[in-house]
Amino acid sequence: SQKIEQNSEALNIQEGKTATLTCNYTNYSPAYLQWYRQDPGRGPVFLLLIRENEKEKRKERLKVTFDTTLKQSLFHITASQPADSATYLCALDMSHRDDKIIFGKGTRLHILP
């Protein structure tokens, strides 16, 4: 079965630095790879989506890369702020196979002032 690994349970980054989160998967490449943000007690909120034929996507201070050879996506937050502290979830959209969207366990990011 498809497995997703996000690099660490928690990550502490100094304010102003770039935070880099990793998402690795096994087996099949997804049609899309998505990143979500989740705050305590709330549902996840969509941030960015990258397709299997795209290498990089940007949105404001966010950047996502996707390497299907390495089976890896990197999620970057530049000029990080304490308000960026949250849990970030990687999701594989397998719509080209069975329509499942499956999530990694998430990485808790703490931006230290």
Added chain:
Amino acid sequence: NAGVTQTPKFQVLKTGQSMTLQCAQDMNHEYMSWYRQDPGMGLRLIHYSVGAGITDQGEVPNGYNVSRSTTEDFPLRLLSAAPSQTSVYFCASSPRGGTNEKLFFGSGTQLSVL
């Protein structure tokens, strides 16, 4: 816009009781899904539906039933609750089939089974 609405927000059940978690969306989305979230386990897919009348199993379907009689509603049924089903449940929907594949999530239902 209401988006994805889940009810109830909190529920306590005794082992063996049954209940239905409600999920409704007003965005005319074809795709709907249910996840459970446990500490350290991330979001795990329970069941999903690509349209009215069509449902399929996710990663952890045992102990749960779903139906999709309308585009708007996707209820999740627990027939005989067990303590292992204590969790936070999220419903999500997506337009699918277009260029915008993202999931819209409800605010969750916190379920405790004693």
